[in-house]
Amino acid sequence: MSTQFTLSGRARALTSSAIREILKVTERPEVISFAGGLPSPATFPVERMREATEKVLREAPHAALQYGPTEGYTPLREWVAERLGRNGAKIPASRVLITTGSQQGLDLLGKVLIDEGSKVLVETPSYLGALQAFSLFAPKFASLPSDAQGIVTDQITPADLEGARFLYCLPNFQNPTGRRMPLERRKALVELAARAGVPLVEDDPYGELSYGGEALPSLLSMNPDGVIYMGSFSKVLAPGLRLGYVVAPEEILGKMVQAKQAADLHTPSFSQRIVHEAVQDGFIDRHIPSIRSLYGAQCQHMLAALEREFPKEARWNRPEGGMFIWVELPEGIDTGALLAKAIERNVAFVPGAPFYAAEPRRNTLRLSFVTVPAEKIDQGIKVLGELLKAEIAAL
Ligand SMILES: Cc1ncc(COP(=O)(O)O)c(CN[C@@H](CCCC(=O)O)C(=O)O)c1O
Numbered sequence: 001m002s003t004q005f006t007l008s009g010r011a012r013a014l015t016s017s018a019i020r021e022i023l024k025v026t027e028r029p030e031v032i033s034f035a036g037g038l039p040s041p042a043t044f045p046v047e048r049m050r051e052a053t054e055k056v057l058r059e060a061p062h063a064a065l066q067y068g069p070t071e072g073y074t075p076l077r078e079w080v081a082e083r084l085g086r087n088g089a090k091i092p093a094s095r096v097l098i099t100t101g102s103q104q105g106l107d108l109l110g111k112v113l114i115d116e117g118s119k120v121l122v123e124t125p126s127y128l129g130a131l132q133a134f135s136l137f138a139p140k141f142a143s144l145p146s147d148a149q150g151i152v153t154d155q156i157t158p159a160d161l162e163g164a165r166f167l168y169c170l171p172n173f174q175n176p177t178g179r180r181m182p183l184e185r186r187k188a189l190v191e192l193a194a195r196a197g198v199p200l201v202e203d204d205p206y207g208e209l210s211y212g213g214e215a216l217p218s219l220l221s222m223n224p225d226g227v228i229y230m231g232s233f234s235k236v237l238a239p240g241l242r243l244g245y246v247v248a249p250e251e252i253l254g255k256m257v258q259a260k261q262a263a264d265l266h267t268p269s270f271s272q273r274i275v276h277e278a279v280q281d282g283f284i285d286r287h288i289p290s291i292r293s294l295y296g297a298q299c300q301h302m303l304a305a306l307e308r309e310f311p312k313e314a315r316w317n318r319p320e321g322g323m324f325i326w327v328e329l330p331e332g333i334d335t336g337a338l339l340a341k342a343i344e345r346n347v348a349f350v351p352g353a354p355f356y357a358a359e360p361r362r363n364t365l366r367l368s369f370v371t372v373p374a375e376k377i378d379q380g381i382k383v384l385g386e387l388l389k390a391e392i393a394a395l
C-alpha cells in the first residue's frame with residue numbers, strides 16, 4: 001500500500017509566486033533578468049558584515065548561537081524604534097517585532113487579521129507577494145482605484161471602507177509601479193481610514209531609496225495607533241539576512257508574536273546580532289547614499305534604453321526611487337506569453353497579471369533596473385523592444 005498524502009483545502013488553494021518561479025529560470029548566467037527585485041550585489045556591505053560577524057562571535061558567541069525571544073533581540077528592536085522616531089514616528093520598542101524578512105510579517109498579518117471571506121482592501125496593482133501571503137487565508141480582496149500617484153483617495157467611498165479588516169498599501173516607490181503617494185493623499189488616506197476605523201498596513205521596504213534623498217512622512221508617523229508598519233533590512237543591507245520588522249499596537253503585535261511562536265519560535269539570533277552590530281555608529285546613514293546614487297543612475301540608464309528601443313505605443317513611469325519601472329502596452333498584448341519568447345532570448349521580466357487581485361491587466365509588465373549592470377540593461381531592453389514591436393505589428 002503506497003502512502004496516501006491528503007492535502008488540506010488550504011494547501012490545494014496554494015499558488016506559486018510568479019517572481020520565485022521566474023527566478024528559477026534566471027539562475028542561468030546567460031539570462032539578463034529584470035525580474036526579481038534583487039538588490040544590486042554591489043551594494044552588499046561585505047566587509048562591514050564580516051567585521052560584525054567576527055565581533056559578535058568574539059564577544060557574545062553563545063547568545064548569538066542560542067534560542068532567543070520571539071519578539072526579537074531587544075537592542076535591535078530599540079534601534080528600529082529609535083530610527084523610526086528620527087523619521088517622525090514616535091513608537092516604543094515594545095511595538096516592534098523582528099521578523100524573518102518582512103515577507104514573514106505579511107504571513108503573520110494574514111494569520112492574525114484574515115478570516116475566510118474577510119474584506120481586504122488593496123491598491124491596483126499591488127505587491128504579488130502580499131496577495132499570495134494573504135490569499136492563504138481566503139480573503140475577499142477589494143481593489144481600490146489607483147493612478148500614477150497611488151490610491152485615488154477622493155474616489156474612496158464609505159462603502160469601500162465598510163467592514164474592511166485592513167487596507168494594504170505601499171506609499172513609497174510602490175511595488176510593482178514605482179509610484180510614490182504625495183503628502184496630501186497620505187493625509188487624506190490616514191484621515192479616511194481613521195474615520196472608518198479601518199487599520200492601514202503600510203509596507204515600506206523601499207522608503208529609504210529615494211534618489212533625491214528627501215522623504216515624505218510615513219502613514220505610521222501620522223497615526224501610530226491606526227497603522228501597522230512593515231520595514232526590511234533587505235534593500236539597505238542584504239536580502240539574504242532575511243531580516244525585517246513589523247510595528248503595531250501592542251494588542252495586535254502580541255497576537256503576531258503568538259503566531260510567530262508557532263511558525264519559527266523566533267528570527268535567527270545570529271542574523272539579528274550581526275545586523276545590530278553592523279548598523280552601529282550611523283553606518284546605515286553613511287551606506288544608503290551610495291545605494292541611492294547607484295540605483296538612480298541605473299534607473300536613468302534604463303529609461304534612456306526604453307526611449308531608444310521600445311515601441312512608441314509603450315508607456316512607462318519615471319520613478320523617483322525604489323527598484324521598479326512599470327510598463328503599459330497596447331490592449332491585446334499578453335505579457336505572460338511575451339515572457340516565454342523573451343526567456344528563449346535569455347531575457348526575463350515579471351508579467352503584470354499576478355500583481356492584480358482582480359481583473360488583471362495582462363498588457364503590463366514590471367522591470368527591475370537595479371540588479372544587472374548598465375551594458376546588460378542595454379542588451380536586454382533591446383531584445384524586449386524587438387519582441388514588443390513584433391507583437392504590436394501582429395495585433
Ligand atoms: C513590497 C514588498 N514587501 C515585502 C517584500 C519582502 O521583502 P523581505 O522579505 O523583507 O526581503 C518585498 C520584496 N519583493 C521583491 C523581492 C522578491 C524576491 C523573491 O521573491 O525572490 C520583489 O518584488 O521582487 C516587497 O517588494
